[in-house]
Amino acid sequence: MELLAPAGSMDKLKMALLYGADAVYLGGKSFGLRAFSDNFSLEEMKEAVSYAHSLGKHIYVTVNIFPHNADLQGLPAYLQSLAAIPVDAILIADPGIFSMARQLVPELPIHISTQANTTNWASVKFWHDNGAKRVVMAREVSLKDVQEIHDKVPVELEGFVHGAMCISYSGRCLLSNYFTQNRDSNRGQCVQCCRFKYNIVEEKRPGQYFPVVEDERGTYIFNSKDLCLLPYLPELYASGLCSLKIEGRMKSIHYVATVVKVYRQALDAYEVDPEHFTVLPEWLEELEKISHRPYTRGFSVSRPTEVDQVYSHASNTQTYEFIGVVRSYDAARHIAWIEQRNHFKVGQAVEFLQPQGHLVRHVITYLTDEKGTEITTAPHPRQLVGLYLDTPLEPWSMMRRKAAAHA
Structure with missing residues (x-):
């Protein structure tokens, strides 16, 4: 397979x-x-x-x-x-x-x-x-x-x-083409009109919007x-x-x-x-x-x-946030070098999904910048950050933490 x-x-x-x-x-x-x-x-x-x-x-x-x-x-x-x-x-x-x-x-x-x-x-x-x-x-x-x-x-x-x-x-969708002036779904330009929230407008009462209610949960009918x-x-x-x-x-x-x-x-x-x-x-x-x-x-x-169908909302949900990619692991110093993809700092609980190995959970205790200076936070996009960790990590491991709503 x-x-x-x-x-x-x-x-x-x-x-x-x-x-x-x-x-x-x-x-x-x-x-x-x-x-x-x-x-x-x-x-x-x-x-x-x-x-x-x-x-x-x-x-x-x-x-x-x-x-x-x-x-x-x-x-x-x-x-x-x-x-x-x-x-x-x-x-x-x-x-x-x-x-x-x-x-x-x-x-x-x-x-x-x-x-x-x-x-x-x-x-x-x-x-x-x-x-x-x-x-x-x-x-x-x-x-x-x-x-x-x-x-x-x-x-x-x-x-x-x-x-x-x-x-x-x-x-095979015509909605995107119809609503957005030639943004043709069948030629690669779908804007996901099916995820929009819709109301009804009656011809002789412009500006008055009447809700489309499929049931008590909402109106995202597509x-x-x-x-x-x-x-x-x-x-x-x-x-x-x-x-x-x-x-x-x-x-x-x-x-x-x-x-x-x-x-x-x-x-x-x-x-x-x-x-x-x-x-x-x-x-x-x-x-x-x-x-x-x-x-x-x-x-x-x-x-x-x-x-x-999802009737209550159009957006996605997730329980974890992706915050970094492991670029390498320095076994001598027990430092994982992380390319930052979202803000993280000392004290946060994180986990690493590895390409082949097992899931690694860790609480951040020590961070350093590329020059070896100790830092407490990694605020800059694509910043390379050293993170102290006893467990070796594979390159391309995904670093993530619980999303705020689920923390």
């Missing part, structure tokens, strides 16, 4: 691979559906592919917009550049781009994006017969249907297991909970999926590291002893520490109902 993680930047890519992902998917500066993430230039993609391949891992690039005529002008050269790097596969949703890729870069494996809303075995067979290596299932497909597709078509199947859920069918299928890992294996996909190219490195490590541990535990596999409470606790909405199982084993 492949664990596939998002990479919205080089830091996130490295974090995903170091914390246990087998592959990452990323977007270029154009032709992908996450225009507001950092994304990768062609030169950065070369670096990313070289780094991933040095670890025996893979890079998949999204080319999954629904293009207008003008979008096609630079596409042939872009596809040829991706093949030359070479990336390991491209994700495509549009039949025109698919046809162009098959003609121009037939050696480049194609994965059919979830945006193509593939929901049945006949559609999967169509893509397979025309040369697709893998099909990413629409999020509306149940695991029972995935299993039937797997039994009928000899093609790789990939499915989302964790992250934000789009309210529109397979992510605000889906986040997907979490960790408790259904045995069912995911049984369905015939070959790759489990995490959403979140625009999420933080803390999000990527935490989710990847939890699913890595769970997959490893299942594959060692599937008969006695159980979801550990500490895994679920870790998934509560990241920024997220309440969790849902989506369409995996049943149809969503009203309980799968």
Whole structure:
């Protein structure tokens, strides 16, 4: 089973691979559906592919917009550049781009994006017969249907297991385009209108806003909970999926590291002893520490109902704050060198999530700046701070503390 993680930047890519992902998917500066993430230039993609391949891992690039005529002008050269790097596969949703890729870069494996809303075995067979290596299932497909597709078509199947859920069918949304003057969700510029709070305005009474009340909890009628299928890992294996996909190219490195490590541990535990596999409470606790909405199982084993929406608020919640990244550990002096990402100080209780090792909890007793001068606080962004700690820490460990509301 492949664990596939998002990479919205080089830091996130490295974090995903170091914390246990087998592959990452990323977007270029154009032709992908996450225009507001950092994304990768062609030169950065070369670096990313070289780094991933040095670890025996893979890079998949999204080319999954629904293009207008003008979008096609630079596409042939872009596809040829991706093949030359070479990336390991491209994700495509549009039949025109698919046809162009098959003609121009037939050696480049194609994965059919979830945006193509593939929901049945006949559609999967169509893509397979025309040369697709893998099909990413629409999020509306149940695991029972995935299993039937797997039994009928000899093609790789990939499915989302964790992250934000789009309210529109397979992510095909017109709201962003309509409300924000050509910020087209299907061309990578979604502004998440589904998370807005809505009221009704009657035509002859402009300026008078009437609340939309679905029930007593509120009015965020398009605000889906986040997907979490960790408790259904045995069912995911049984369905015939070959790759489990995490959403979140625009999420933080803390999000990527935490989710990847939890699913890595769970997959490893299942594959060692599937008969006695159980979801550990500490895994679920870790998934509560990241920024997220309440969790849902989506369409995996049943149809969503009203309980799968969040009615009270549009923002995410999290129990821990990400405050630093470990750059190195000086074993002789017992000093961990931390790149500051949020204010921290002496006396605070913190913990370190390591790429491979166990979780380390610590109360800060001593800090120093780069020159060796003792300090009591680390207030400056990206400041390099020495922290005294007896336990050695791995580079790229995540430093965090309880959020104020949960302290």
